[in-house]
Each structure stands twice: as structure tokens, then as C-alpha cells.
Amino acid sequence: MVRPGESGTAKGDQARAPSHLPVLRRIFRLFFVDGALLWREVHDPAGFVETAVAPESAWGAPASWELFLSTRHPLLAPYGRRFYRAAEAALHALYALGLDLGFVDLAETEEGFSLLAVEAPPGLALSQARLLGRFLRRRYPCRRGENPEAPPPTLGADLELLLERSDGRIVPASRWFPEAGEIGCDRVTVRRRDGRERPVLELRPSPKASPEELVGEVRRLLHDVFRRVPTLGVYAGPGRPGLPTGGHVHVSGVPLTFRLLRQFDRYVALPLALLEPVGGARRPRYGFPGDARAKGHGGFEYRTPASFLTSPDTAYAAFILAYAVARCTDRLPALRAKTAWLTCALLPEEEGALAAEVLAAWRELRPLYIRLFAGTPEAVSRIRAADDLYRRAAWSTREARQDLRELWRGGG
Structure with a gap:
């Protein structure tokens, strides 16, 4: 309140003036x-x-x-x-x-x-x-493109999930699973009256030489989860507010460089971002471009995508694309000029402008992708999987958030 005869502006300026400048x-x-x-x-x-x-x-x-x-x-x-x-x-x-x-x-x-x-x-x-x-x-x-005898990369993953009751309430994973092991709990903790609990479930399939083997390992672990929590729903995607869930891809046998990370951002994370179920809360704190960590096994963990186990087709395509980009990195564009744009574009409010960019990315990658897998027994399934993923991403066909039990119950 300003009394008559007083200057409100001067008093307000004094209140806002810093007490001292940083030294x-x-x-x-x-x-x-x-x-x-x-x-x-x-x-x-x-x-x-x-x-x-x-x-x-x-x-x-x-x-x-x-x-x-x-x-x-x-x-x-x-x-x-x-x-x-x-x-x-x-x-x-x-x-x-x-x-x-x-x-x-x-x-x-x-x-x-x-x-x-x-x-x-x-x-x-x-x-x-x-x-x-x-x-x-x-x-x-020796750059990978100059060494044709270099072995193909090895893929692994850690994939985060949430367990939910029929009324939508989250059940901490630590009530059912240990912290360590191939089915364990993420490090995130929440306080309860009786102590701390770990709400996020984490699948840690062993590294495999091919994407098909890795998807088979993920399916085996999911079926084990379904068996051990028969009355709970199991959900992937970007998570819930306060509990984001990620799909982290582990890669060994290829050097981690800024060039490779930018290619992962464009050819893997970009289409997956347009398929994420709505309502997640990962970005901007999580899921930013270039999010990676070196790992003790000598490889690295790419952490930008959300948990992509939302369907078997999406998971298979994500692993295939990561595998292909890792093998073709020296023949793909360096993408330096795209990085700042992609950093902003992956924010939710900008995703409407990405359809044309998704199609451009697939036009860049597809010729190398087909050449890489041509003549292999898995060529048809691998090409179809990536074509389908990019088509759905270009149309922004977001996947529904639903219990994985219905999506993954077949095939093993």
C-alpha cells in the first residue's frame, strides 16, 4: 500500500534492488x-x-x-x-x-x-x-567405415515400466521384485510411512548379437513379469507425472561420438517421440537429445527415448534402427546443423511440425538400411518394421496406453 506523499515506484525499486552483486x-x-x-x-x-x-x-x-x-x-x-x-x-x-x-x-x-x-x-x-x-x-x-572386418555391434537395453492396479494407482515394483537382477527396480525411490520404496520396474535383458534375439529376450522377461504379478497391469510409454519411464538402448562395439548421438536422435528418437502415448511427463527434464552414458562394459547407454515396449512392433523397429545406425554411422550425415533444431522440436508443444522431418529422415536412412540388410534372412521383416514405424510416426499415430499383457502375450 502506498500512502499519500510517498513514491510507490521508488519504494518498489528499493525492494527489488539486490543487496549485493555476486563476487x-x-x-x-x-x-x-x-x-x-x-x-x-x-x-x-x-x-x-x-x-x-x-x-x-x-x-x-x-x-x-x-x-x-x-x-x-x-x-x-x-x-x-x-x-x-x-x-x-x-x-x-x-x-x-x-x-x-x-x-x-x-x-x-x-x-x-x-x-x-x-x-x-x-x-x-x-x-x-x-x-x-x-x-x-x-x-x-581406424574409422569403422574403413574396417570392413569390424564385428557388428552388440545390443542390450534397460526398459522401465510401471505396475498399476485396476483403479490406476501405481504399485511400487519393489513390493514384488528385487533391486538387482534381470528383472529389478530402477533407482528412483519414493517415501512411504514404512520407509522408502522403488516404484519403477526395470527389465535388463542380456546383450545380444541381433535385434531379433534381443526382442525374444524382452518377451521372455515380460512373460515372467506377467506370471509374477497376475492381477496388476504393466505399462510402458513415457510414464506418469513424477515417474517418467525410459527405453534405454545399450550399444557395444562402436565408439560413442557426437556424430553417432546426433544420428540416434534423428533416426531413432525422432520417430519414437511421435508414437509415444499422450500424457507423459518426461520432457524437458528427461529425454533430451544426446542423452547418453558410458557404461562399465565398454559400451554406452542411449537414454533419449521413452519406454518403447508399447507394442512388439515398435520395440523391434527401435532395436533394428539402433543397430542399423550404429553400423552405418560413417556413411550417414553428420547432422551438426540439425542438433539445435531437434533439441527444441522434441518438446511436446513443437511436435506438430515434425511429420515432414520424419519423412526426410527416412529418405536419408532407407537406402543404406536396405543395402545393409539385403541378402540376409531377416531382410524382409527388418525393412517392413522400419517402414511401418516411420509411416506411423509421419501420421503421428500415437499408440494407446494399455496393459502390455494384451500386446505381448503371444509368441512365447
Whole structure:
């Protein structure tokens, strides 16, 4: 309330004025190449500059493909978890801008870290250029397209589901299943009066050499779930508000690169996003483009899609497409210019504009896809599965959210 004779504007301005400006502590400059942090420079207000280079043990040997960041990275560990989170956000910014390498500047104040600038393509000093050359020779001694004898990739998955009663209430998976094992529980916990419970069920089929074998393993695990919870519904898709469910594809035998992730985003996640049942709540917190984690088995986990067990046909096509993209990555477009657009387009309010882009993506992939599988016993089923998935995605034929028991009960 403003009394006569007082200035409401002045009083309001004083109320909104900050008590103090954040004090700059340090500026960090990070040099990323294809997801790996190679170099760090720290500037403090007194003018002191400290430079550090990541040891080769932190680059990830070709046998392990350890890309991206961890809290144990030698250039991040001395500055704590908040700095790790800031560096992770910086890496996501590079990816979203369609860049494979670049410098990112971060400012540290008592309030935390903020992104100052991204410089790309970076102007490299001679020592940095030599570091880049050594990294590329070590990480990628032979591109897959130049090595026809390279074995095909191996596929695995972890697939999240919800158990529900007939009235729609969620039943925590931890009441029926252990945390570990091929049928277990996701790490997400909720509080109950009698302690914490894990609501999300997770299928962890063993890795397989072909998509057909992997789908067969998923079917076996689902039938086991149906047998053990005969009175509950089992649901896939993007989950429920507060409990998102994902369909994470594990890939081994091919290096994890920004190029491959962008191809997974366009040729796998994009059509699947247009088939998700309505009402999910994964994005934008989950399911963002380029979401991947290196795994201890030497491969990686692609985490962008929602749980795609909504039908056997969709699951089969998702595994087939991931397998094909992993095998054809060097012959597919790099897609750098598409990354920022796709980051926005995967948000729910923008999905109406994606039908034409889905058709364009299939026109790019289909010739290589057919050539890859031509002459194999599975050629017809694999081509039909992908054709059907892209056709349904182009028409935005969203799948209904229904109990998987009715969809997967046949075939084993």
C-alpha cells in the first residue's frame, strides 16, 4: 500500500534492488573434443593462471569408449560436484549448438557457476593442436567405415515400466521384485510411512548379437513379469507425472561420438517421440537429445527415448534402427546443423511440425538400411518394421496406453 506523499515506484525499486552483486571468484576455460574434456585453464582475480591437461588415461582407450564426464575426471575432481554439474551443462551446450569441439568459459561466484561463452571453432595454440592430434589418433585409430572386418555391434537395453492396479494407482515394483537382477527396480525411490520404496520396474535383458534375439529376450522377461504379478497391469510409454519411464538402448562395439548421438536422435528418437502415448511427463527434464552414458562394459547407454515396449512392433523397429545406425554411422550425415533444431522440436508443444522431418529422415536412412540388410534372412521383416514405424510416426499415430499383457502375450 502506498500512502499519500510517498513514491510507490521508488519504494518498489528499493525492494527489488539486490543487496549485493555476486563476487567473481574464478573463471574456468574448458576444451572439449567430441565429448571428452582434454584441457582446463583457471583464472583468478589476482591474475594467476593455472593450466592442466587431462592425462591419456582419462581420454578413454578405443577398447572402452569412455566418453563424457564423471566426478572422478582429474580436471574436475579438485573443484567438487557443483563444478562437475557446470561442466556437464557446458558439454550439453556444445552438443545442442551442433559443435564437435570448442572452448567453454564458466564463471564462479559465491552463488555458483554460470556459462559465459562458447568459442567454436576454437583458435588453438600449437600445444593444444598437438594435444588434439594425439587424442584423435588414440581414440579413433581406424574409422569403422574403413574396417570392413569390424564385428557388428552388440545390443542390450534397460526398459522401465510401471505396475498399476485396476483403479490406476501405481504399485511400487519393489513390493514384488528385487533391486538387482534381470528383472529389478530402477533407482528412483519414493517415501512411504514404512520407509522408502522403488516404484519403477526395470527389465535388463542380456546383450545380444541381433535385434531379433534381443526382442525374444524382452518377451521372455515380460512373460515372467506377467506370471509374477497376475492381477496388476504393466505399462510402458513415457510414464506418469513424477515417474517418467525410459527405453534405454545399450550399444557395444562402436565408439560413442557426437556424430553417432546426433544420428540416434534423428533416426531413432525422432520417430519414437511421435508414437509415444499422450500424457507423459518426461520432457524437458528427461529425454533430451544426446542423452547418453558410458557404461562399465565398454559400451554406452542411449537414454533419449521413452519406454518403447508399447507394442512388439515398435520395440523391434527401435532395436533394428539402433543397430542399423550404429553400423552405418560413417556413411550417414553428420547432422551438426540439425542438433539445435531437434533439441527444441522434441518438446511436446513443437511436435506438430515434425511429420515432414520424419519423412526426410527416412529418405536419408532407407537406402543404406536396405543395402545393409539385403541378402540376409531377416531382410524382409527388418525393412517392413522400419517402414511401418516411420509411416506411423509421419501420421503421428500415437499408440494407446494399455496393459502390455494384451500386446505381448503371444509368441512365447
